[in-house]
Amino acid sequence: MESLTVTKLATSHATTSEGRELVKFCSLGVEIHAFFVPAAAELPGPVLIVSHGAGEFKENYLEMADHLSRRGISSLLLDMHGHGASGGRRYHVCIKEWVADLRAAIDYLETRDDVDPQQISGFGLSSGGTTILEAAVVEPRLHALVALDATVMNTLPLSITLSMSAMSGLGYIKRLLTGEDLRISIVKLLDEVELASDPEINARLRVDPGKVMAFKNFPLPGAAQAFFVSTIKRVSKIKAATLVIWGEDDHLDPVSTAHLLHEKLTCQKAIEIVAGNGHAGHLDRNRKQVFDLTANWLLKHRP
Template identity: 30%
Template sequence: MKPNRALIVAITLSITIFAVISAGCSATGEQSPESPLPTAVAAPAAECPALVFTDREFAFELQRTLGASYSGEADVGECLATASRIKEGDFESWYCEWNRTADNFRAVGDESLAAGHRITAMEAYYRAATYYRTAEFFLHGNATDPRIVETWGKSRESFRDALALDVVPYEIVAVPYGNTTLPGYFYAVDDSGKPRPLLIVQTGFDGCQEELHPYAMEGIKRGYNVLTFEGPGQGEVIRVRHIPFRHDWENVIGPVVDYAVSRPDVDEDRIALWGISLGGYLAPRGAAYEPRITALIADGGTYDVGLNLLANLEAGGVANLTEIELQEWLQTDPVEFNDAIRGAMAHDTGTRWLNENGMFVFNAGSPARFWAKWMDFSLVGVAEEIRCPTLVCAGAVDHFDPDGAQATALYDHLTCERELMVFSDDYGAGSHCQLRAFAQSFGAKFDWLDDKMGMTDFRPGEE
């Protein structure tokens, strides 16, 4: 089927609307009565509150970086001072100012270490790692920009220099994967080598595993050994090895679990998997085919990318196109579609970032090819295969999942023991993955996990 011009315009507008929604907060309606809300949801705000920036994408990423303050891997004053120097909506200005801040605290760490102040150096290195990672975030419009690998490399180097000064036992690991390996970190409760329950934590569409360090430290406090990793499309794997995302994530989780059970310090009967952001699709996809996963957190839950597109098409009055037909058309790389999307990207920061990062992590040469590949990310007919207890998380004002539609759809298709946890925005926890409310996030999610994994009696320092 070849859409006529009117249909092309409608499809493009619908997908652009979806991109804009995915880049800024929107109002959230009532949840399906089939999906109980264990957390009370107050009347949500219509959009993210402005913080330094009126540009919603910049405001959200600033809040994401500020969230690292909870674990001491950013500081509020440093973040706000940096943001105040950034030109609104300007990707180059974003890079320059965050990189400048990162360089400053990298130097603070070096000077402190040289003077014998190891704790100050460690803390400065952790913050520098966060700021380098933030600086690199909007660079993906040119996949050959040397600053991508350079700045990412500085972030990882600073993070590892901090780890080397920290007291938590850890290993930099390589997980066998096909004819290569996946990079990972293994964090241990102690150096006893005793088998312990394992928590595997993974990121999503735009994250690096160093950003998962706060999750790992919370797991350590609760008695879990923790494994983080990066798969295709993520972190080092896309930036250095140029291996793009794949939708069949079971082919990633299987090797990760194989590696985990090969370790003598892992209790192979208690392995939990926590997927964050797009990991809320990736982790459930892997768990559906991996019986060794004993508990799963989809944070936030994602069911089917294509359903969002169809919903926007129908809202725009286009009802005669199926998901398959839309994907097949996008696979032809239509010039009209690409031109329209690029036009929208020129006028909206969120649309620009979503498509630039999508083309980067999927190794797609055009917006249409990115969207065609992304539409493969579906749990239709797969979610029902998940057998372990599953927690599906959502935020009352999650800008990536308006109305909680994706999380609710995943929850409703699960046949295993399940719970839907929707975070109110009363105290700022209603945003995407609760990235600006880690105290509430960790408390609720780890309590659920501890109950399922038999960890409620763990006391730090006690066996």
């Protein structure tokens, strides 16, 4: 993926009653919203930029950020382009834009006195995992990576692949004629694919208003990169120490993808398969194992 120019504009922040900061900065002319959760330890220190998955938002990572804070790690939780409170085309998943968001986040963090610029790392789930891996190919300022059930290639069944490809084609025609994407509902996927292994958490995800809204208004071709990427072809260029974490019960991106990703990486690397977790490992029953694996990796690879 080619390097992108990131627009730098004035940033703003405000501290909430929970002690986290609501941060705003600019990426490609769009306002990006984020939470900065400081470490409960002496600063400056390591900080983790968190990139969520398609149809998600930063609030899903607050429990992880609080856990990392107690381990001495700050977090910057992003609402990516088109998601949450950030600007951009609603629910689009354009990895170039998301990589720009990540690079703009690094620019922002480098302005803070409570962050060590040599200890900025990236964490991403699903399409967020795509983002941190693609960013690391072109961004030397990322010190370490944690890829959680990252989307690195198309793993959809052939029938769904053909259907999505056909609808993306129709979307391109509609965009050409009207300037707007085709909007479809993929809510059925929430019923057919268990995002979490824990039945209670999976049931909660199926009715989550934010996720349901995103899945009811899924734009094509605007969000096709939530499924159709070729990141696996470029991960050998990554130099940052990379931890691959995967849910053993992931039915969206199978565990075989985790092993292939780990095999293709040529940097310092490790792989952890978490039993009892599905695709949404940051929310699933063994999420605290994911949190601890993440913290241990970052602390192990401090410069």
